[in-house]
Amino acid sequence: MDATVSGISVEAVEHPPGSGSVRTQFDQEKTPASMAIIATLANLLDTDPIAMDPLYSAVDPDALDALFGVRNGTTGEFHVTFTHEGHAITVYSSGMITIRSKRVPTANNCETDVGTDF
Numbered sequence: 001m002d003a004t005v006s007g008i009s010v011e012a013v014e015h016p017p018g019s020g021s022v023r024t025q026f027d028q029e030k031t032p033a034s035m036a037i038i039a040t041l042a043n044l045l046d047t048d049p050i051a052m053d054p055l056y057s058a059v060d061p062d063a064l065d066a067l068f069g070v071r072n073g074t075t076g077e078f079h080v081t082f083t084h085e086g087h088a089i090t091v092y093s094s095g096m097i098t099i100r101s102k103r104v105p106t107a108n109n110c111e112t113d114v115g116t117d118f
Contacts, residue, residue, distance in 0.1 A: 011095075013043070021100040028095045033068035034061035040097055041085060058084035068093065 011025040022044045026036035034055055042049040055061045059082045067080065068091055081090040083102060090098045 013040070015044075019100070021098065023099075024097045026095050026097065028068060028070050032061075032065040033091055033097075034064050037064070037084075037089060037091065037097055037099075041087060041089070041099055044087070044099055045085065052085055055084060058082050064091065068095070 011027055014023045015021070016023075022040055024036060024040040026033070038049045038052070038055055042052060045052070059080075064080070077093050079090050079092045081088060083089070086102050087099050088102050092098075
């Protein structure tokens with residue numbers, strides 16, 4: 001199922017109900033990882049990508065694009081996790097991105113920022 005998030009073409013977008021999370025599968029041959037991340041996060045936050053802090057304030061976008069580009073003949077799975085705009089972002093070598101909210105504990109809410117991937 002092809003989808004478009006914030007003007008970027010991706011293969012699939014899933015929003016599990018009540019999770020505050022999103023999972024996106026992107027085509028590594030067509031879409032740089034950095035663009036897929038920004039588009040997915042903007043979609044989750046329901047905002048214009050330009051209104052967000054630049055991705056380079058959290059991670060090197062060029063390094064992400066090189067690391068998660070097409071992997072001709074390489075084997076092994078890996079992922080990178082970082083925080084941006086108050087969300088934990090994990091990019092997998094398979095072209096999957098998961099984004100979940102980092103929860104801050106309060107007196108009435110004892111949740112932690114620990115969660116599970118999809």
